[in-house]
Amino acid sequence: MSDSDTTRRRFLTAAGSAAAAVSLAGCSEGGDTTPTPGDDGTPEPTATDSPEGTPTERPEPETREGYLQRANRLIHDEAPWVFLNRQYSVYGQSTDIEWSPRRDERVAAYAISPANDDGEDVVMTQSQMDSGVDPQDHRETPTDNIVLQAYEGLLERDAEGAIVQKLATDYTRLDETTVQFTVRDDVSFHSGDSLTPEDVSFSINRIVDDEVGIVSPQSDQLIGVTGAEVSSESDRTVDVSLSGLNPIVFQSFATYCDVMNRSWVEENENAYVNQNMDGTGPFAMTNYEQGVEVSFERYEDYWDEPAAISTFTINSAGESSTRVNRLISGESDIAVNVPPQEVSRVDGNDGTAVSAVPSTRVLFNGMRYDLEPFSSPEFRQAINYAIDLDSIIQNVLQTFGDPTGQPTLEGFFGYNGDLDPYPQDQEMAEQLIEESGHAGAEIELVTPIGRYLRDVEIAQAVGGQVDELSNVSATVRQVEFSTLVSQVTTGNIEDKPPWYLLGWGNATFDAIQTIQPLLASDGSLTSYSNEELDRLLEEAQSLPSESN
Amino acid sequence: MAYGRFLLKRGLQGIGVVWGVVTVVFMLRFITPGSPVDTVAPLDADQETRRRIAEDLGLNEPLYVQYGNYIWDLLHGDMGYSYISSIPASAQVFSKLPATIELAVAASVVAIVISIPLGVVSATRRHQPADYGATTFSLVGISTPNFWLGIMLVLVFAVELNVFPTSGRAYGFADSVAAIYGPAPFFEVATAWLASLFLPAITLGTYFTALITRLTRSGMLDELGKGYVTATRAKGLPESLVKYKHVLRNTLVPVITVLGLQLGTLIGGAVITEAVFAWPGLGTEIIQAINARDWPILQGSLIVIGTAFVVVNIAVDALYAYLDPRVVA
Numbered sequence: 001m002s003d004s005d006t007t008r009r010r011f012l013t014a015a016g017s018a019a020a021a022v023s024l025a026g027c028s029e030g031g032d033t034t035p036t037p038g039d040d041g042t043p044e045p046t047a048t049d050s051p052e053g054t055p056t057e058r059p060e061p062e063t064r065e066g067y068l069q070r071a072n073r074l075i076h077d078e079a080p081w082v083f084l085n086r087q088y089s090v091y092g093q094s095t096d097i098e099w100s101p102r103r104d105e106r107v108a109a110y111a112i113s114p115a116n117d118d119g120e121d122v123v124m125t126q127s128q129m130d131s132g133v134d135p136q137d138h139r140e141t142p143t144d145n146i147v148l149q150a151y152e153g154l155l156e157r158d159a160e161g162a163i164v165q166k167l168a169t170d171y172t173r174l175d176e177t178t179v180q181f182t183v184r185d186d187v188s189f190h191s192g193d194s195l196t197p198e199d200v201s202f203s204i205n206r207i208v209d210d211e212v213g214i215v216s217p218q219s220d221q222l223i224g225v226t227g228a229e230v231s232s233e234s235d236r237t238v239d240v241s242l243s244g245l246n247p248i249v250f251q252s253f254a255t256y257c258d259v260m261n262r263s264w265v266e267e268n269e270n271a272y273v274n275q276n277m278d279g280t281g282p283f284a285m286t287n288y289e290q291g292v293e294v295s296f297e298r299y300e301d302y303w304d305e306p307a308a309i310s311t312f313t314i315n316s317a318g319e320s321s322t323r324v325n326r327l328i329s330g331e332s333d334i335a336v337n338v339p340p341q342e343v344s345r346v347d348g349n350d351g352t353a354v355s356a357v358p359s360t361r362v363l364f365n366g367m368r369y370d371l372e373p374f375s376s377p378e379f380r381q382a383i384n385y386a387i388d389l390d391s392i393i394q395n396v397l398q399t400f401g402d403p404t405g406q407p408t409l410e411g412f413f414g415y416n417g418d419l420d421p422y423p424q425d426q427e428m429a430e431q432l433i434e435e436s437g438h439a440g441a442e443i444e445l446v447t448p449i450g451r452y453l454r455d456v457e458i459a460q461a462v463g464g465q466v467d468e469l470s471n472v473s474a475t476v477r478q479v480e481f482s483t484l485v486s487q488v489t490t491g492n493i494e495d496k497p498p499w500y501l502l503g504w505g506n507a508t509f510d511a512i513q514t515i516q517p518l519l520a521s522d523g524s525l526t527s528y529s530n531e532e533l534d535r536l537l538e539e540a541q542s543l544p545s546e547s548n
Numbered sequence: 549m550a551y552g553r554f555l556l557k558r559g560l561q562g563i564g565v566v567w568g569v570v571t572v573v574f575m576l577r578f579i580t581p582g583s584p585v586d587t588v589a590p591l592d593a594d595q596e597t598r599r600r601i602a603e604d605l606g607l608n609e610p611l612y613v614q615y616g617n618y619i620w621d622l623l624h625g626d627m628g629y630s631y632i633s634s635i636p637a638s639a640q641v642f643s644k645l646p647a648t649i650e651l652a653v654a655a656s657v658v659a660i661v662i663s664i665p666l667g668v669v670s671a672t673r674r675h676q677p678a679d680y681g682a683t684t685f686s687l688v689g690i691s692t693p694n695f696w697l698g699i700m701l702v703l704v705f706a707v708e709l710n711v712f713p714t715s716g717r718a719y720g721f722a723d724s725v726a727a728i729y730g731p732a733p734f735f736e737v738a739t740a741w742l743a744s745l746f747l748p749a750i751t752l753g754t755y756f757t758a759l760i761t762r763l764t765r766s767g768m769l770d771e772l773g774k775g776y777v778t779a780t781r782a783k784g785l786p787e788s789l790v791k792y793k794h795v796l797r798n799t800l801v802p803v804i805t806v807l808g809l810q811l812g813t814l815i816g817g818a819v820i821t822e823a824v825f826a827w828p829g830l831g832t833e834i835i836q837a838i839n840a841r842d843w844p845i846l847q848g849s850l851i852v853i854g855t856a857f858v859v860v861n862i863a864v865d866a867l868y869a870y871l872d873p874r875v876v877a
Contacts, residue, residue: 128836132633215604220593274634290633290640291836292717292828317715317826318835321699325714329707482841485586491595524594 067540068414068511072406076419079380080528082365085401086409089359092327092335092346101357102159104507107145109312110282121311125323126336129291129316132274135258136207139217149296151258151279154181161509163254176245183236187303189261190284197230200238202262204228221256247544251508282307340398361505366527368498373438382432384422386466396457407514414511439471446497448481459501562858569854573847584631584841628844637844648829652814655753663757667764689758698751698824715826718744752821767799808864815856
């Protein structure tokens with residue numbers, strides 16, 4: 001990548017502005033102001049300082065990662081959320097196959113190897129089927145799992161989340177508003193057509209431009225991308241135009257933007273494209289029964305090494321016990337979303353085992369900053385101190401979760417490794433509530449039912465632990481997820497419940513994709529507003545990513 | 549002639565009921581929380597994206613325009629397109645209908661084959677061990693929740709004994725018929741079809757079996773106490789003829805009514821059984837459509853079920869009137 005020019009330019013800008021020290025929310029008056037090593041090598045206050053304190057002067061971060069890490073510290077200290085847990089993806093799998101789950105919850109059959117002769121033909125049962133197999137007309141994991149067997153993008157992520165090249169052999173930033181991909185040669189679609197740069201530019205435009213076929217729900221994922229055109233047929237290069245710098249443009253392309261066969265798409269109706277596939281991926285679809293089953297067979301002319309298994313079939317069962325029954329009886333080789341209560345059944349059975357991997361989803365309680373008592377940082381911190389996260393993870397999630405103390409998950413770009421989750425300290429919680437002036441407050445936690453792993457049980461644990469405090473009472477109200485969604489997505493903070501449980505998946509592995517929509521003042525789902533946070537995010541978005 | 553007028557009257561009533569169902573189903577969308585846009589759009593979609601999606605789905609039109617368009621399209625066999633998959637709703641709904649009908653019919657067959665003989669035996673051997681066994685079975689059958697029974701049957705017969713598949717629908721009735729003429733081995737296809745159908749049919753049919761057993765027993769006992777039975781016995785008719793020609797025929801009139809009503813209920817009520825067995829029928833489709841706020845699919849499914857219910861009831865009325873001409877008079 002040729003990021004050096006823009007990095008240098010932004011560095012000069014940042015260095016200039018660094019002369020003017022900024023205030024940092026998160027230092028308490030009279031608190032421990034002893035500097036500790038900061039995220040980007042600069043002195044930092046301790047994590048437990050009050051946000052209402054005296055600003056501490058320190059130099060501006062020099063990198064995008066530094067800004068994001070500082071944003072995470074501010075969020076940790078201001079506590080606009082009750083920080084809960086990172087979810088795990090838990091699978092049951094047959095010993096007939098060798099496979100390790102990915103962190104982004106996607107199951108690529110290309111990564112499955114047979115452990116014996118029975119492992120040649122693999123069946124996977126997930127909780128639901130696709131919403132049509134147009135790879136650009138959806139944005140949910142069950143459909144991803146189906147289309148990614150047959151389609152692939154320019155870039156992709158490996159099991160650990162690192163970007164790898166697929167249909168692009170090179171990618172580079174030409175200037176602040178243009179990036180360029182070089183398209184792989186000798187690639188064929190399952191229909192036999194050869195992949196051309198024209199197919200690539202068409203695919204990008206089909207996502208970002210409503211006039212090209214469909215209104216793609218992935219357009220937000222490529223936000224800032226305004227279009228694409230073939231710059232050189234002979235060099236097989238495609239130039240992608242951006243509205244601004246867009247520091248995570250390559251991360252976005254590694255998550256969405258499967259490449260489709262232009263002529264095949266244009267020759268067929270949308271309904272046909274939603275029931276048939278013509279990709280370049282390692283498996284070609286052999287049967288599609290809407291809502292029931294999709295079957296694939298190995299594509300022998302795949303541009304890379306052919307897949308290790310011969311066939312791959314995906315079916316679904318909404319009931320978790322049914323998925324586990326299929327696995328145990330040998331009808332399936334992989335069961336997706338095995339809940340904690342079914343783990344012992346899978347592990348205790350000969351021929352099956354449980355695999356778990358930390359997912360990209362964080363669970364939290366949003367608290368509206370514009371309403372009492374949640375308008376008080378002390379009150380919000382108190383709620384965090386009231387929670388025994390370790391107990392929730394041990395007893396409710398049966399260890400399939402990690403405690404969090406910031407919106408960004410470990411391993412993501414911008415994660416701040418110096419921030420620990422809030423420890424449970426009920427005395428501190430009660431004291432902070434007194435200081436906030438909201439002693440005696442009655443609060444209600446709104447939780448969706450069954451949307452996230454053990455969501456209701458987690459909410460009940462949170463509500464119960466907060467209710468144990470002597471100077472606040474808490475209750476839990478369960479609602480359908482669609483009801484909660486209709487409240488949080490209106491773009492108006494006043495429509496949101498004051499305190500609600502939500503989960504957020506971030507497949508870009510970049511902090512901005514969590515913080516911007518959920519916590520920035522202009523975020524589409526925000527429950528919070530803080531000028532300093534907005535400034536840090538703006539600075540971060542004006543710099544390119546150094547890695548990831 | 550009177551019978552013809554009776555059928556015509558019932559048919560017109562049925563059309564009115566179906567229109568009512570269509571209207572109620574259409575209005576449901578406007579009184580339930582949540583918008584289809586919430587499902588189609590990503591959580592973090594901005595308001596402009598939501599507006600574009602709403603426009604794309606035709607949700608911006610006034611209510612009366614949407615209703616008028618919907619009725620007009622429905623009369624032309626068009627149920628719209630799935631918000632989620634973009635597939636025509638009619639194709640999607642009707643592709644799931646055979647699985648549900650198959651399950652409902654299989655459950656009814658199970659119920660009829662078991663319940664009527666059991667009810668007759670129970671009534672004719674009153675206060676004997678067979679009667680106690682039959683009434684105990686009825687009580688247990690009526691009291692057992694479908695989902696629990698289904699899970700237990702799967703654990704025992706599929707997971708532990710491995711004699712039936714745990715879930716899913718291997719083949720359908722049509723596949724089995726096609727296998728007679730086609731290249732697929734008939735025996736293999738038919739066996740797989742029946743094996744996958746067996747446990748769901750038992751699960752769905754158990755309550756129904758228990759109900760009809762009790763109904764047959766009480767009906768038989770009621771009829772056996774009537775004067776015409778004494779008269780036929782006095783004429784010297786053999787006891788088997790008295791019971792099975794006269795008494796059973798009269799007993800079956802209310803039983804057939806309940807059978808018909810229950811068949812409609814089975815088609816609509818297979819939702820839980822379909823969920824437990826991941827049976828790809830209308831019940832599963834309805835649950836998915838509700839979760840996804842996929843209104844064209846939900847409306848189409850409910851209209852089909854409502855229409856099936858009406859048609860079955862008209863057929864039952866016709867049969868009832870045939871068996872008991874006093875109904876027409």
